[in-house]
Each structure stands twice: as C-alpha cells, then as structure tokens.
Amino acid sequence: MSQTSPFDRPKTESADLVVEGGRSPHPAAARSVTVPGDKSVSHRALLAALLPGAPSRLTVRNANLGGAVRALLPALRALGYRITADPDSLVVERGGPVVPQERRPHPDITHWPDDVPYLETGGSSAAARLLIGVLAGLGLPAVVDGDEVLRHRPMSWLIEPLAQLGADIVHLGEPGLLPVLVRGPVHRPGTVELTVGSAQARSGVLLAAVAAGLPATLRHPVRSRDHTERMLAAFGADLTEAAGEVRYGGGPVTVPPVIDVPADPSLAAFPAAAQLLAGDGELTVPDVCLNPTRLGFFDVLRRAGADIRYRDRRTGSSGEPVGTIVVRGGTGGVKEVRVDDPATLHALIDEVPLLAVVAATLPGRSWIGCAEELRFKETDRLATTAGMATAFGARIETADDGLLVTGGAPLTAGRVPSYEDHRIAMAAATLATSLPGRTTVCGGACHRTSFPDFAAVQRAVGATITEVIQR
Known part of the structure; x- marks a missing residue:
C-alpha cells in the first residue's frame, strides 16, 4: 500500500x-x-487514532471510502499521521510526514495564522465538527475549515458547548461559521446543555471530554445517533446514560488496533x-x-x-x-x-x-x-x-x-x-x-x-x- x-x-x-x-x-x-x-462509524474510527490510548497503528476495516470520509484524510496527514489505503481498509499511523494543506481563499481573511496546522475538510460537516472536538480535547492548536458550502453551515451548536468546558475557539470569518481557530483546550469539568439534537454536536463535545480525560455531562433535547457513545463504551470509557443526558466520568480509554465498520x-x-x-x-x-x-x-x-x-x-x-x-x-x-x-x-x-x-x-x-x-x-x-x-x-x-x-x-x-x-x-x-x-x-x-x-x-x-x- x-x-x-x-x-x-x-x-x-x-x-x-x-x-x-x-x-x-x-x-x-x-x-x-x-x-x-457506515460513514458515521468510519469518521469516528479514524478520529479514534488521535485519542490518548490509541495504538501507533490503527486499522479501520471496511471503512466507507466516499468523499465525505476521504475529506478527513488530508487533515490527518497535516497533523503528522500516515494514511494508507486499499479496497478493504484504511491504516492510520502516528509519526508520518507532515503534509500541509493549501489554504482555501476566504474573502474576509487576509492573514491566516501561520504557526498552526491548517485542516480543510471539504464539504463534510461530520469531519469538521468531530475534528474540532478532538482538537479541543487534546489541546492541539489548528485552523479547521471547509469548502464554500460547509462554510455556510452552523458551527455554533458545537463551539458554544465546548467554550462552556473552557475551550478557546475563535471564528476567523463570520461568527458561528467556519473557519475556526482552536487555540486552547477544554479544561473545566461541568454540565453543558446542547440546544439541538445533532449527533455531530453531541459527539464533538463528548470526544473533546474523552480526549482530555475531563468529566462532563451532556444534556441533549432528543435522542439521535449514538455511534460515539457505543464506540467509546467499547473502548472502556466511563459512560452512563439517562433520559436526555450522557455522563462521562473521566479517565482513560483503550483503542483496539483494529476496528471493523x-x-x-x-x-x-x-x-x-x-x-x-x-x-x-x-x-x-x-x-x-x-x-x-x-x-x-x-x-x-x-x-x-x-x-x-x-x-x-x-x-x-x-x-x-x-x-x-x-x-x-x-x-x-x-x-x-x-x-x-x-x-x-x-x-x-x-x-x-x-x-x-x-x-x-x-x-x-x-x-x-x-x-x-x-x-x-x-x-x-x-x-x-x-x-x-x-x-x-x-x-x-x-x-x-x-x-x-x-x-x-x-x-x-x-x-x-x-x-x-x-x-x-x-x-x-x-x-x-x-x-x-x-x-x-x-x-x-x-x-x-x-x-x-x-x-x-x-x-x-x-x-x-x-x-x-x-x-
């Protein structure tokens, strides 16, 4: 490969x-x-490679190879992960060469932060939102961006709850939209109230808490896709769920070397x-x-x-x-x-x-x-x-x-x-x-x-x- x-x-x-x-x-x-x-499980499995407790080499078998999932791969390479692919699996390895992405022009931005990675996720809202959550949990500064369509999709659903946990995230263009600069990590345990039923918003905040080992309670208005909760529970995360909320007790997770999608x-x-x-x-x-x-x-x-x-x-x-x-x-x-x-x-x-x-x-x-x-x-x-x-x-x-x-x-x-x-x-x-x-x-x-x-x-x-x- x-x-x-x-x-x-x-x-x-x-x-x-x-x-x-x-x-x-x-x-x-x-x-x-x-x-x-599954596209949703594929996104989460690939991002699991960034979590503390992940192996140096993670194989994701039967990953969805459509454009929405492939949009995440250049961003991972820009963070120094080597990605190899064949028709049956994707392999993510730490310690690969850093492959910078070219910045997408933005009418309101003349000077991009040049001391942090630029991570562009095409039109995939899942890739962008979940990536922002993981970066905020790890405390990895980076710019997260998308294509012209994704730049008009709301990000405040995610950014505001992360800020409640202490994350420092700045909108570089129009408020509430991409691109954003993740400057500082989540660091305050607490309870956040999600205003929408979006699984991407809930997953982004939960991934941030797990990446930081930070106890957190997420209250949500409606039960939606729970792939993140199921995957993290399989990794040993201290999760408990009740009507309208999910609680993470802090502590480590162990990501297996192979994830089947x-x-x-x-x-x-x-x-x-x-x-x-x-x-x-x-x-x-x-x-x-x-x-x-x-x-x-x-x-x-x-x-x-x-x-x-x-x-x-x-x-x-x-x-x-x-x-x-x-x-x-x-x-x-x-x-x-x-x-x-x-x-x-x-x-x-x-x-x-x-x-x-x-x-x-x-x-x-x-x-x-x-x-x-x-x-x-x-x-x-x-x-x-x-x-x-x-x-x-x-x-x-x-x-x-x-x-x-x-x-x-x-x-x-x-x-x-x-x-x-x-x-x-x-x-x-x-x-x-x-x-x-x-x-x-x-x-x-x-x-x-x-x-x-x-x-x-x-x-x-x-x-x-x-x-x-x-x-």
Missing part, C-alpha cells in the same frame, strides 16, 4: 445518472447485495427501496449496522405494512449491533407513512428524500415532520426533496418543519435535478428504476460523496443505471 491512493483522488467530472426504468429490477428469485461501510444502513436503504418499488422477490443486505438510532427508514415502512425484517444479530468490534436486513415483496398493502416525533426523524434523517419518493407511490397523505434541521444540510433538503419529487410529477408540499406527500399522482420519467446533493440524486435514481422510460438525474454522480458504488449496487439487483459525462 502507498500513502497516495486512488481513494484520495475524487473524480472531478460532472456526470449525470441515466436510469432505464419500466422493467422490474428484481426477478422473483432472492438476491443479496452488500453496501459500503459495519455496512451503512442509510446506504442499504436504497437497494431496499428499489426492491419495494419493484414489487416482487426477496432482497437481503448482510452485515448492516442495526443501531436503533439509524433504522428509522425501515421501521417507519414496517409500521406502514412493508415486509422488512432483521436477522443474524450480533455485536461488532465498534460496539454496534450488526445483522442482515431482509426485504420481501413490494408496496402492495403498504399505507401512508408518518414521522411525528424528533427521535424517529433523527433515526432516518439522511433518508428523508428517499422516504418522500417512496411515499409518493403510496396511497393517502404521508407526513415527514420535525425536520427543520434538514434546511441546513448540504442543501435545504426540504426544498430540494420537493423540487426533485415534483419533477417526477409527485404532489409534495413543504412546511417549515417537514414535507406533506399526497400519494396517487401519476409519476413519469424525465429529466430531474439532483441539486448536486448525493442524497437527492440517489433517491431520484431509485424511484426512476420503477418508472417506464428514461430518467436523467442531472449531476447525479455526486452520489460518490457517500456511496461510490451506488450505481453498481443497483445494477447488481437488476436496475439499468449508467453515468454519462457532461461535455
């Missing part, structure tokens, strides 16, 4: 996804497909949805993370009548429950879906565009609520989901905090926008597999951000999807 790998060179061409629909993508015989490792349930949702839309046969997706805070898409559809089951459950090395998702039959008899509470919304927050297009094929009026946070993703995902679904002919209305989908409208293939948002693109292409004719998802190759193998996985279950380079 070499330090420079093909995974560090994202494709720069703009490409559409072209889907030839109208034929069942799944024959009646059972099919099985695998999907890449389970398959991503958010990615498994796409072939599962294609199976439901096809209407027959059986599909299995093995080795998937079955964390309850990630299964909202499947659980909501199960409650609506879809035949979706979990089997072969076990616990993986990252502390996550792992098993096989089984999808049988189609949407016949499946009624409208409802998402009425924040916990359910957070358990399917990345699958809202996909759930919306599936809902467009169901009878009745479906509601996906408590989703105001989606207005601050890579795009305003309430608006872009509605725009994409409307291009197919779906009847969908946006509210301040959700989407109202009226099923039964005739859906047709055609040209639909992706808004260069990977979740929107993949939802559109999945719906298109069930519609007669050709659908072009404009800019749909942005799926590489989280699911580089999206087209290949859908083809493996019978869909006809190709990428066409825009000239």
